Structures are given as structure tokens and as C-alpha cells.
Amino acid sequence: MTALSLDETTVPVSLPAFLDAMTDVVVVIDAEGRVIHVNEAWRRFCSENGGDTESQYLGYNYFEICSNGITASDAAAGGVARGVRETLASGVPYRCEYPCHAPGKQRWFELCSYRLEGADGRPYAVIQHRDITVRYVSQHDAREAIRDAEILSALVASSRDAILSHDLGGRILTWNTAAQELFGFAAEEVIGQSVEMLYPETWTQSLGRYRDDVLSGEAADFEAEMCGQGGRLLDLWVTASPIRGSAGDVVAISNILRDVTEMRAEEEAREAEAREVIHRAKNMLTVVNAIHRQTARKADSLEEFAEIFGARLQSLVTSTDVLVQGRWQAASLRNLAVSQLRPFVNDLSRVHLLGPEVSVDVQAAQVLGMALHELATNASKYGALAQPEGEITLSWEMIGGPGATVLRVAWEETGIALDGPPKSHGFGTDVLTKLAASMLGAEPVYALGTEGVVWRVEIGAEYFAAE
Secondary structure (H helix, E strand, O other): OOOOOOOOOOOOOHHHHHHHHOOOEEEEEOOOOEEEEEOHHHHHHHHHOOOOOOOOOOOOEHHHHHHHHOOOOHHHHHHHHHHHHHHHHHOOOEEEEEEOOEOOEOOEEEEEEEEEEOOOOOEEEEEEEEEOHHHHHHHHHHHHHHHHHHHHHHHHHHOOOEEEEEEOOOEEEEEOHHHHHHHOOOHHHHOOOEHHHHOOOOOOOOHHHHHHHHHHOOOOEEEEEEEOHHHOEEEEEEEEEEEEOOOOOEEEEEEEEEEOHHHHHHHHHHHHHHHHHHHHHHHHHHHHHHHHHHHHHHOOOHHHHHHHHHHHHHHHHHHHHHHHHOOOOEEEHHHHHHHHHOOOOOOHHHEEEEOOOEEEEHHHHHHHHHHHHHHHHHHHHOOOOOOOOOEEEEEEEEEOHHHOOEEEEEEEEEOOOOOOOOOOOOHHHHHHHHHHHHHHOOOOEEEEOOOOEEEEEEEEHHHEEEO
8 A cells, every 4th residue: 555645745636635525623743743734624713713824823733722722621632632642653543522612602522633654654643623512512401401300300209399290181190209198199099090080079170271271371379179098188289380391392280289278277267266356355345335334324423433443344354364374265263263352352361262173164254253353342341351250152063963064153251240231232233143144144143141142153064164
């Protein structure tokens, strides 16, 4: 085989023509690295990228050109130089990929070097540069897509929110661990099934309409009642969005589901409590209005009205405080009695409280609180608390055993002397006789004799409970 000379006078016409016909950038260097030939693609590359178009780098040292052109890292330039020199020395082809970025543009090239023997017996290297930017970017994008898919898959798997996807026909495609925990169905039980299995029979929207609403954006976020295993109803906040394929067409629908069942139950409970508070406030205002009206009718002066009305309002506040301790559901009868008696006597040794632990509801607490206030007021003025030998026994018992039907509450003052029953009665007497009858459906007994005072009332089972 005849050796080829790379001198311009000896190189066959076909070799430069062949190199010029190549779309890859090609340069031929001698053993010292001097550029002795370039092809048309090289010259075009120089022209388009601000290179030396006049000399086209002929006679320049290729390794210096390479070092100046590769801007991503000095290591890449050093690797190319070492690889090409190895090709010149041993004849082993060298291949690498390297970045060669231009201002405002990122590029990657594949470099391949081969050794040729010249007619003078000296080695030369043919170096081919192929632009692989499109391929590199595609591979990079593919790697990024795989990485993103893996990250997304991990996020879905570890999400505390239930996440599922279904195709446009409604068949469930994916089902994460949180969905399994929420609904109680394992993935193998639902994959391939219609998403309609998660909705109650009363669900009126068709699957097609639901799909169209999601695709149009009308149903991006909404609340829905769905079914778990065994027909368990769940209140869920749903975020639905279309899933698009690589071509941009919608291939599936994703659903992120957050359980708001407890939150909705709490909201309903708060609303019920708010309604109850309003109801109780109205009742309280009604009682206050009655106290005001009756106190004003019986008072002989503004000062007397202010004193009595203020004391009665304080009694109502005291009962309310005890109710607050019971979360406004019930009040301990013992605590209620102590709270109402405390303003009238510091030493409760003359007051005997006898009875089991019982709680009364809001209405009974208000009535009993007002009654105890009136009884204690009278006792401090005329009765047991105003006389040195006087004693008070407040007792209560549940009548009827474990299934008690009534709570009997009795107030008795002994060791006193009275002139006899009063010739007239005021608001206090009405509280002790009429208020309990109207608010609790009871028939109280109120008796004042020359030697004592007795007040007794029996309250229905709906107004109390054993603690």
C-alpha cells in the first residue's frame, strides 16, 4: 500500500475533498502539534465563532488552540492533549466528549483522533470534532426526567396525603400508601377498578362530567364525600389535575386527597356550641330581665334596688362560674352550694352539707343558685345566720336507687325563733316557689314557722346526674 503524503504538493486531491465533504470539524496536526490541514467545516466554524479566519490556524499549535477553546475546565483541555499525544505515539485511537461553550450558547463535542503515517515516515494525527450538543442535551434531559420521576415517585410514596391517579375512563392507575391507610383498601384491590368505587351510591355526578370538569379546570379543588372500606364515609378535600404526556395530551387525572372529616366534625361541634351559647345568653338575659323587673317592683328606694339587684346578679354570676368549671354542661351541686353561701358566712361550721356527689344541668344550676341566694339572704337577716344558735342543713338525695327518677334538695334552718310567717312576700318568695315550678316543672315546698324554715324541691332526672 502506498503511503500518503500530507504535503500540499503530494496529498491526492481526493483526501482534501473527502475531508471537506465531512460535516464534522476535522484538523490534521504533525507530531509537534502544528496544524497542517483543516477542512471546510473547520473554516466555517472559525468564521461563525470569531476565530482567525485569515490563517484558519494553519501553523498554530493545536494543543494551545484546544486549551483556549475549552472553557469548562482545564482538566478537559489537559485530557484532550494527553489523548492526542498518545495517539501520535502509539497509534491507539483516542475518543472523548468535552464542553466547548460559546458566549450565550452551551455546546458539547465528541473528539476522535487517529494516527496516519506520512510519506516522510513521520506520524500525523487526524482529529475529528463532532457536535453532540443535541444528543447530550437529550441525554441530559432524559436523565433529569428519570431523576424527577424517581423523586416524584418517592414524594408520592412518602406523602402523608392520599394520592391516586386514574385514566380518562376512570380506571385507577396508582395508589400510594397514604391512600391505603385512608380508605382501607390495598393497592391490589383498587388498581384497575373504577374510581366510582370510592364514592357513595348517592353520588349524582357522572364520571364523564367529573372528568370534563377536571380537564376544564372547573373542578380543581373541591370537597367530596367518599367511602372507605366497609362503607365508612369520609369528608375529603380533593385537588384534581390533569396529567399530560410528552406530546402535551392529557393521559390521566391525579387526585390528592386530604381527610377533613375530623375538622368538619369539629366545625359542626363549634357551630352547635355557638348556637347553644346564644340560646343560653338569651335565657340568661330573660332571667336578668325578670330579676330587674321584680326587684324594681318591690324596692322602696333606688339605693335598695341597687343593693338587692346587684346581689342577685352576683348570685347569677356565681352560678355561672361554677358552670364554667363544668364546661357549661353541668355544675357540681356541692360546689354550687358552697359558692352561694360563701358571701354570707366565712365559717361554714354552722352549715351542714349532706349528700352524694351530684351534678345538675345549666337550668337547674341557675334556679338552685338563685334559690340558695334568697334563702341565705333571709337567713343572714332574720334566720339561722342572724341568731347565735341557728344552724342550716342543706341536704340532697337521689330517690329511686340507681335509676333515680328525682333529686330531692332540702334546706332546713333550726335553733332559731321567728315571729311567724311574713305577712307579705317579695321576689325572693317567688324564686323559691314559682321559679322552680316554671323552669324545672317542680312543686317546691316553702314553710316558715316560729322555730324554723324549710324549703324542699324535687327535680326530675333530666336535670341531674350522679358523678
